[in-house]
Amino acid sequence: AQSVTQLDSQVPVFEEAPVELRCNYSSSVSVYLFWYVQYPNQGLQLLLKYLSGSTLVKGINGFEAEFNKSQTSFHLRKPSVHISDTAEYFCAVTTWTGNQFYFGTGTSLTVIP
Amino acid sequence: GAGVSQSPSNKVTEKGKDVELRCDPISGHTALYWYRQSLGQGLEFLIYFQGNSAPDKSGLPSDRFSAERTGGSVSTLTIQRTQQEDSAVYLCASSQSFNLFFGSGTQLSVL
Numbered sequence: 001a002q003s004v005t006q007l008d009s010q011v012p013v014f015e016e017a018p019v020e021l022r023c024n025y026s027s028s029v030s031v032y033l034f035w036y037v038q039y040p041n042q043g044l045q046l047l048l049k050y051l052s053g054s055t056l057v058k059g060i061n062g063f064e065a066e067f068n069k070s071q072t073s074f075h076l077r078k079p080s081v082h083i084s085d086t087a088e089y090f091c092a093v094t095t096w097t098g099n100q101f102y103f104g105t106g107t108s109l110t111v112i113p
Numbered sequence: 114g115a116g117v118s119q120s121p122s123n124k125v126t127e128k129g130k131d132v133e134l135r136c137d138p139i140s141g142h143t144a145l146y147w148y149r150q151s152l153g154q155g156l157e158f159l160i161y162f163q164g165n166s167a168p169d170k171s172g173l174p175s176d177r178f179s180a181e182r183t184g185g186s187v188s189t190l191t192i193q194r195t196q197q198e199d200s201a202v203y204l205c206a207s208s209q210s211f212n213l214f215f216g217s218g219t220q221l222s223v224l
Contacts, residue, residue: 004155032211034211034213036213036215042217043204043215043216043217043218044204044206044213044215045215046212046213049211049212051211090155090156092156094211098144098208098211099161099163099169100158100161100169100171100172101146101156101158101213102158103148103155103156104155105153105154105155106155
């Protein structure tokens, strides 16, 4: 089975500062990796995904993530955050079967004006 | 439809009662998932349907939980004899090309 660890439950950051949300995974087989975002009072939506190819993946709203197989990580980054980025961020992993997506416990990002 | 639709959006029930939660996936999506999200927790996998294959029920927490998917489309999650620990947001998602599209969820409160 696979598992996901999000090391930071809460991350406060000032507006226009850079941010990194950390995600590590565990798996004995090749994985596909995802970041989802949940804005206040909204459903989850896909930010970005890594299936294959370039290890640097760009997503919506200026976010990007880098797949590092040796460190089993898929950290999410943004060079300059906005107030509107305040949300809960979830890292997820699955395999080629796609029968289960394993989610981390989430990181609450709060952008401070 | 335009997205995944779940009903009801909120359900308050008494301990011991049965509840049914409904999910209408995006038309054409063959994969459907149910997850449970508790306060401060991640998403807990419950069950997965793929086309006409037997569902993956490995995440159902007890035999009080069951789900079905009729005609490869609408799905119903049933919780029998509800307990207070069943209180959570129940999320449905349908999938295409490894993209999960989530509904807004059903907030279940068991009193």
